[in-house]
Amino acid sequence: MIKLNSNIKELNSYLQAKNWLNSGETILSVEKPGEGNMNFTLRIRTDKRSFIIKQSRDYVEKYPQVAAPTERVLREAEFYALIENVSNLKQMMPKLIGLDQENSVMLMDDLGPGSDYSFLYKKGEFISEEALFTVIDFIANLHNSITTDTTTKKIVNQKMRELNHEHIFKYPYLKENGINLNDILPGLQAQANLLKQDEKLKEEVLKLGKLYLEDGNILLHGDYFPGSWLKTTSGIKIIDPEFCFFGFAEFEIGVTIAHLKMADQPEKLIEKALNHYKKSCSLDDRLCEKFVAIEIIRRIIGLAQLPLQIGLQKRIMLLKEAQHVLIK
Ligand SMILES: Nc1ncnc2c1ncn2[C@@H]1O[C@H](COP(=O)(O)OP(=O)(O)OP(=O)(O)O)[C@@H](O)[C@H]1O
Ligand SMILES: [Mg+2]
Missing domain, CATH: 3.30.200.20 (Phosphorylase Kinase; domain 1)
Structure with a gap:
C-alpha cells in the first residue's frame, strides 16, 4: 500500500x-x-x-x-x-x-475553505433555524431516497460498525477503560462510576448495541453530527459518510439530537428540528430517545471526547437524564 x-x-x-x-x-x-x-x-x-x-x-x-x-x-x-x-x-x-x-x-x-459546525459546542454559539432545517432536510431526503425499496445495492460497512459499536456501546461502560475523566473535567469520574454500576442500564445498552449491528432498510450517513456539516460560501454541505450503513433512522436522528443538546442549543429549537424531520419521515420516538441517551453518555464519559464547553453540572444533568431514559 x-x-x-x-x-x-x-x-x-x-x-x-x-x-x-x-x-x-x-x-x-x-x-x-x-x-x-x-x-x-x-x-x-x-x-x-x-x-x-x-x-x-x-x-x-x-x-x-x-x-x-x-x-x-x-x-x-x-x-x-x-x-x-x-x-x-x-x-x-x-x-x-x-x-x-x-x-x-x-x-x-473542494467545497472551499470553510469550517465545520463544531463551533456550536462553544458557549453562546447557536445554529439558526434555517441552517438546522437545511441539515434536517438533507438527512430526511437521504432516509426517504435511498432504501432497500429504491436500490438493490447495500452498504453493510460491518467493520466500521463494529469499531463504532466498541466505542459507543462497550468502552464507556467498562470499569477500567484507561480514561481518567477527572483529567477532562474534575468531578466527572464519580458520576461515570455511578452509571457503570447500573446493571439495568447496561442491559438496555447491550440491547441497543445489538440493534445498531442489525441491518435496517434505509441508508444512514452514520456520523451525523456538527463535525460532518460544513459551512461554506455556497451554503451548508455534508461530508464524511465513512460510517454509513443501512440501518435505523432512530440511531441517526438520536445522534444528531444528542449533539444539539450537548452543544446547549435551545430546547425549543431541538424540538422543532425533530418535528421538522417527522413531517416527512417516520420515527419511533421512544427508540430515538434511547439513542440520544446512548450518544450523550458515550461522548461525555467515552473516549471520543468533543470540545464541549458545558460545565460539570450540565454534564451530570445530561447523564442523569440519559440514565433515566434508558432504565424507565
Ligand atoms: N470536500 C471537501 N471540501 C472542503 N473541505 C473538506 C472536504 N472534505 C473534508 N474537508 C475538510 O477536512 C476536514 C477533515 O475531513 P473529514 O471529516 O472527511 O476527515 P476525517 O479524517 O474522516 O475526519 P474525522 O476524524 O472527523 O472523521 C473536514 O472537517 C473539512 O474541514
Ligand atoms: Mg471521518
Missing part, C-alpha cells in the same frame, strides 16, 4: 501515475483542509483547480496506535455512488473525482 504524505513531488508522481492530473497541471500548494482525526486528508491546489485527497489506513491518523478498518474510504465512495442520481443530496456533498481501491485513496472536489 502506498502511504501518501504531503510532499508535493511525491504527490505529483502519485497523481500523475493515476492520471488524475491534467497535462501540464502543476501542484502549487498543499494544506490540511480542516480538523480530522481518522484519515489522511489534504487540500491540493494546482494552477487549474483545487481538490481534496483522502486516504484511509489501517490505523487512526491522529492515534496511530489505534487500529481502524483500512478500506473505510471505499465505503464513503460507495455512499457517493448511491446518491449519484438524487440531485438534492448530491448538490450538498462533494463530488467524487477518483478512487484508488488498491490504496484506499479518494479524490473529491
Whole structure:
C-alpha cells in the first residue's frame, strides 16, 4: 500500500501515475483542509483547480496506535455512488473525482475553505433555524431516497460498525477503560462510576448495541453530527459518510439530537428540528430517545471526547437524564 504524505513531488508522481492530473497541471500548494482525526486528508491546489485527497489506513491518523478498518474510504465512495442520481443530496456533498481501491485513496472536489459546525459546542454559539432545517432536510431526503425499496445495492460497512459499536456501546461502560475523566473535567469520574454500576442500564445498552449491528432498510450517513456539516460560501454541505450503513433512522436522528443538546442549543429549537424531520419521515420516538441517551453518555464519559464547553453540572444533568431514559 502506498502511504501518501504531503510532499508535493511525491504527490505529483502519485497523481500523475493515476492520471488524475491534467497535462501540464502543476501542484502549487498543499494544506490540511480542516480538523480530522481518522484519515489522511489534504487540500491540493494546482494552477487549474483545487481538490481534496483522502486516504484511509489501517490505523487512526491522529492515534496511530489505534487500529481502524483500512478500506473505510471505499465505503464513503460507495455512499457517493448511491446518491449519484438524487440531485438534492448530491448538490450538498462533494463530488467524487477518483478512487484508488488498491490504496484506499479518494479524490473529491473542494467545497472551499470553510469550517465545520463544531463551533456550536462553544458557549453562546447557536445554529439558526434555517441552517438546522437545511441539515434536517438533507438527512430526511437521504432516509426517504435511498432504501432497500429504491436500490438493490447495500452498504453493510460491518467493520466500521463494529469499531463504532466498541466505542459507543462497550468502552464507556467498562470499569477500567484507561480514561481518567477527572483529567477532562474534575468531578466527572464519580458520576461515570455511578452509571457503570447500573446493571439495568447496561442491559438496555447491550440491547441497543445489538440493534445498531442489525441491518435496517434505509441508508444512514452514520456520523451525523456538527463535525460532518460544513459551512461554506455556497451554503451548508455534508461530508464524511465513512460510517454509513443501512440501518435505523432512530440511531441517526438520536445522534444528531444528542449533539444539539450537548452543544446547549435551545430546547425549543431541538424540538422543532425533530418535528421538522417527522413531517416527512417516520420515527419511533421512544427508540430515538434511547439513542440520544446512548450518544450523550458515550461522548461525555467515552473516549471520543468533543470540545464541549458545558460545565460539570450540565454534564451530570445530561447523564442523569440519559440514565433515566434508558432504565424507565
Ligand atoms: N470536500 C471537501 N471540501 C472542503 N473541505 C473538506 C472536504 N472534505 C473534508 N474537508 C475538510 O477536512 C476536514 C477533515 O475531513 P473529514 O471529516 O472527511 O476527515 P476525517 O479524517 O474522516 O475526519 P474525522 O476524524 O472527523 O472523521 C473536514 O472537517 C473539512 O474541514
Ligand atoms: Mg471521518
